[in-house]
Amino acid sequence: SYVLTQPPSVSVAPGKTARLTCGGNNIETKSVHWYQQKAGQAPVVVIFYDSDRPSGIPERFSGSNSGNTATLTISRVEAGDEADYYCQVYNNTSDHVVFGGGTKLTVL
Amino acid sequence: EVQLVESGGGLVQPGGSLRLSCVASGFTFSGYWMSWVRQAPGKGLEWVANIEQDGREKYYVDSVKGRFTVSRDNAKNSLYLEMNNLRAEDTAVYYCARDGGLSPFDYWGQGTQVTFSS
Numbered sequence: 001s002y003v004l005t006q007p008p009s010v011s012v013a014p015g016k017t018a019r020l021t022c023g024g025n026n027i028e029t030k031s032v033h034w035y036q037q038k039a040g041q042a043p044v045v046v047i048f049y050d051s052d053r054p055s056g057i058p059e060r061f062s063g064s065n066s067g068n069t070a071t072l073t074i075s076r077v078e079a080g081d082e083a084d085y086y087c088q089v090y091n092n093t094s095d096h097v098v099f100g101g102g103t104k105l106t107v108l
Numbered sequence: 109e110v111q112l113v114e115s116g117g118g119l120v121q122p123g124g125s126l127r128l129s130c131v132a133s134g135f136t137f138s139g140y141w142m143s144w145v146r147q148a149p150g151k152g153l154e155w156v157a158n159i160e161q162d163g164r165e166k167y168y169v170d171s172v173k174g175r176f177t178v179s180r181d182n183a184k185n186s187l188y189l190e191m192n193n194l195r196a197e198d199t200a201v202y203y204c205a206r207d208g209g210l211s212p213f214d215y216w217g218q219g220t221q222v223t224f225s226s
Contacts (some may be wrong), residue, residue, distance in 0.1 A: 002176075042203060043213070048211075049118075086152060086153050088153075088155075088213070090208075090210050097145075098155070099153045101152050102153070
């Protein structure tokens with residue numbers, strides 16, 4: 001089965017840049033989606049198909065995917081960005097959806 | 109406005125059963141894959157099952173195969189999850205989400221809680 005690996009936590013000061021990684025075997029061949037989940041709320045997609053941004057998501061959120069690592073970059077981090085972030089792919093070998101374990105972003 | 113509203117969660121005993129429902133509105137339900145995603149207390153997201161537009165193709169995470177059945181009624185804009193032989197590790201918030209194929213989960217319900225009672 002396909003495994004996505006995310007660091008459990010990332011901390012960043014306000015105004016700085018946060019880079020959240022998602023590792024997977026040859027992940028660049030898959031489309032990666034990223035979700036933000038704030039405490040007590042349902043997840044919200046913030047980046048889809050590696051680097052597309054839904055309407056309503058700030059331009060500060062961007063994504064990339066290369067080799068074995070996909071990255072969600074949050075520029076000029078704000079206190080309101082504090083949340084859990086999950087990467088997700090569709091494994092068409094097994095027809096299964098796979099989530100990473102999630103990264104808790106803490107704004108210092 | 110797209111809305112997904114889950115119901116059917118509750119307290120369950122070992123080996124018990126529950127049927128979760130999700131009513132969709134604001135979009136053409138029959139045109140989309142639909143999925144169930146769960147989240148155990150303090151844990152991450154786990155995809156449970158998905159179903160294609162006409163209900164013929166269904167896929168499950170290995171841990172629920174043979175115990176859970178996903179289905180849909182396009183005439184009622186409804187998605188279901190029949191859960192049998194429930195185990196303690198099935199305790200979670202269960203979300204209904206739109207898509208679950210190659211496209212992202214672009215809409216989610218607010219979730220319904222399934223709690224294991226000993």
